[in-house]
Amino acid sequence: MTDSTTKTQAVASKRKWSNLSKYACRIYFFLIILQVPLFRVPCRSGMCTTPLQVTSSQLIASEIVPVPVVKGLLYPGAIVNGLIRNMTIPSWENLLSIYNLTGIKEASAVTDLQRLEVLAGSYFSVAGALIGLLKPGRMSMFGTLLVIWGLVKEGILKKPASTDPTNAVFVYPTMLIALVCSLLSVKYDVKKAVRSAAARPVAKPMLSSSKSKLK
Structure with a gap:
């Protein structure tokens, strides 16, 4: 009865974390895809506020991905932003x-090269958002x-090149939501690893050896 209860609890816990990971x-x-502002940083196209904008500017400049694909990634967020700002759908x-x-x-790539962590992180964020729909x-x-x-x-190591607050690096509170969701998306994997480690059999002394000690 105890083993069946434990298995039932394990299955329920597995489903719980699996669903939480999917929702996250x-x-x-x-x-990412609706381009909710997470930060504000100078980029190749001017000022970027989402990882998708940073990634799109690099993909268009390098011509690695066809332009229609990049436009397909940008269009859902453009529709939402257009409806919110002036109730219009962009063409x-x-x-x-x-x-x-x-x-x-023709824009200089120096701005992005000075922020390689933001550039690489934006690539991973966009790819992770797309792949996460299939598998967390x-x-x-x-x-x-x-x-x-x-x-x-x-913000810590570099002095601002401009005193204009609209051109300064800024982090929006929504970045905290993105961080929590990205952490929860792998929570189930961590729990699974902990359970597998706890379920490893513990070596027990042989029965014959214990009897010999009693003699």
């Missing part, structure tokens, strides 16, 4: 102009932590 991945996906043709990506190839993993967590470290290093 979905929330993180919407934060597909003007999407690159909205994000100041039309002349991105650690990519979102690594990306979010890299972005946060890059922003912290920017």
Whole structure:
């Protein structure tokens, strides 16, 4: 009876953490794909406020990914932002102009090279958000932590090049939500590792040896 109860509790705990991980991945996906502002940092296209904007500017400039694919990633967030700001839906043709990506190839890459942690973290965050819909993993967590470290290093080790507050590096409170969701997306994996370690059989002395000691 005790073993069956333990198994039932283990199954319930497994389902609980599995569902929590899925919900965290979905929330993180919407934060990234709908371009909820997480930070503000100078980038190749001007001022970027989301990992998707940082990633898109690099993908357009390097021509690694076809332009329609990048526009497909940007369009859901552009629709939401357009409806919130002026109740209009932006056109597909003007999407690159909205994000100041039309002349991105001629823009200097020095700005992004000075913030490699934010750039790499943004790549991981976008990839983790997409992959997390299929299978929760650690990519979102690594990306979010890299972005946060890059922003912290920017604020602590570097002096601001401009006194204009609109051009200064800034972290929005929504970054905390992204961090929590990225951590919860791998919570189930951690619990599984702990349970597997606790379930390892403990070596017991042989019955014959214990009898010999009694004699």
